[in-house]
Amino acid sequence: MTDLQLPRSATLLLVDDEENILKSLRRLLRQEPYEILLANGGEQALQLLSQHPVDLVISDARMPGMDGATLLAEVQRRWPGCQRILLTGHADIATTIKAINQGRIYRYISKPWDDDELRLIIQQALAFxxxxxxxxxxxxxxxxxxxxxxxxxxxxEQRVKSRTAELQQTADMLDMAYEELKRSYVTATEVFSSLVTQRIPRNKQSNAQVIALVRAYAEQYSLGEALSRDLTMAAALYNVGKLTWNDTLLVSPADLLYKNERERYRQYPALGESLLMSLEPLQDAARLIRHHQERWDGGGFPDRLKGKDIPFGARLIKLAVDFIELQCGLVLERRLSRDDALLLIQKYSGKLYDPQLCEQFIKLCTELAPDLVLADPSILVLDTRRLEPGMTLARNLNAENGTLLLNEGKQLSRPLINKLIAFEESEGARYTLFVRQPAEAGATPQEAAR
Structure with a gap:
């Protein structure tokens, strides 16, 4: 649960005509950082409220004389900033409705209460x-x-005018900083994704390829920065809901799972969403993760959405995930070749996949090079010893074990190039990088690649 923002101290007023209830409540809250006031009825409670600043009143619903709903309505009228909770042991709908309508209570709790739940509700009321x-x-x-x-x-007025340019410059800098923050969030999800894949054998790691596919589609069809960013984060973390699986289940083809395992498999998109929903920048991506196993004909999971009720990004993620996982052996017992995977996807167009999107996806994959980079004349494919300072990465660079080394958009410097060369030598590996030549360099991509 997200940490609640609470004041350093708070004063609670507990109101009940039963002495044992008041004692029980005080005993429950004695370890909490609250000052506790007690009242055995509405009149005494109002008197205490007039003498002490009170943050929260918890009142029993049925008391002789002034009932709880009437008390809380009076508290709302005279001290509207004081939070109000109704405590009732009776199924008294009229009293509860009166407390809600007139007392505008925060919550009502039935007796007997759950201690942990009551403490949590108090914390939430005070945080609110x-x-x-x-x-x-x-x-x-x-x-x-x-x-x-x-x-x-x-x-x-004249002074304000003279500062307009300075303020505009500051606003532009803030915009740039915010955009950089959003890009950093995308990079962070990819780093986390590369850590997740360490549990998976290299020949079954799919995230990096799914990311490359959705990025290629987003670039080809100009989906816009916001959707492209959400797609990238969803592609990086689409299988985060599988983290609780054991190693055997993690690499088993979906079609070979037994009943219990299959039921667990069907839960992973919703679990992935729940793990990410507390992070505001990931909420849209989390929604795509939840629905990326829905089917065009409504036979998918977890919500059996159909057709265009499925978010567009989720439809695209499903195509990319199925295409890659078919080749990794995570769907069928045997691995499919790239061409066979495309044929199978085409076969189920209109059943599992959006027909129009499926056609665009197959066309894109057919025209793509095996490395999933579009035929862009501004992109160079170079080894580390042919890199030059000022070049910018056009695609993430991953180590042989799948760990993210450098993210797309990183500008290369001479010290960074030297570090890459030294890393290659220490690992006994050779890396190929996809880079863009700096615009101001003047050389054409063809000249730079010679």
Missing amino acids: QHSERERERLERLTREQNQHLQDLNATL
Whole structure:
């Protein structure tokens, strides 16, 4: 669970006409960083509220005299910033509705309560209260600053004009920093993906190839930066939901799984989504991961979506994943060749795959070189000793074990090139890099490759 932002201390008022309930609640919360006030009825509670600043009131629903709903409604009217929770041991719908409508309570909890759940609800209520107070503080600050700016505009208009260029430059720098942050998030997912693949034999590692495929499609069909970024992150982490599997299940073809294993297999897209949803920049990618095993005819999982109800990115990820995993032996018992995999995908167009997207995908794969880089005259294929400072990577560079060494877009420097050469010698390997010549160099790609 994400850490809750809580104030350093909080004051809780517990209201119940039963002494043993109050004692039980105080005992439950004695290890928490709260100041506890107790009241045996509504009138005493209101008196305490008028004497002490209280952050949260927990009141029983049924009490003699003033019931809990009436008390919380009065608290809402007089101290609207105080959070309110209704505690009830009765199936009293009318009281609960009154508490919700008039007292605008945060939650209601049934007796007997679960201790851990009650503590968590209190933490959540206080965290919500803290965030609301912070929002109100920021709104007040914004209003004050806006008023200050209006005053400045009335008296110092010329000064504001003189700073316009400087402010614009700062905004541009912030935009550049934000774009770099988003690119860094993509790189981070690919690094994590390369770590995940260490559990998988090299001949069954699929993520890097799936990433290359969706990037090639995105570039060929101009999908736009935001969707391309989400596709790349989804391709990097589409199988993160398999991390809890044992090594045998991890490399078993899907068609050979037994009933229990098959049921576990069908859960991995939803599990992958749940693991990533707490990370806001990954939420759209997580949605693509959830639905990348849906089928065009509605026979997929986990939600049996059909046709264009399946997100476009998820349809594309499925094509790329199936194409690569068929060749890795992760779908059928035997590995398929590249051509056989394309023929099988074409056979199931309109059943498993979006027909129009399938046609574009097959055309793309047919025209692609085996290395999955489009025939782009600006891309050079060089070994490390022919690299020059200023060149930019056009494709991720992975070590032989699948670890990400350098990410796409990295500009090469002489020290970095020397490190690559030294790394090759230490590993006894040879690497081929896909690079773009710097535009200002003046040499054509053909001249640079000679």
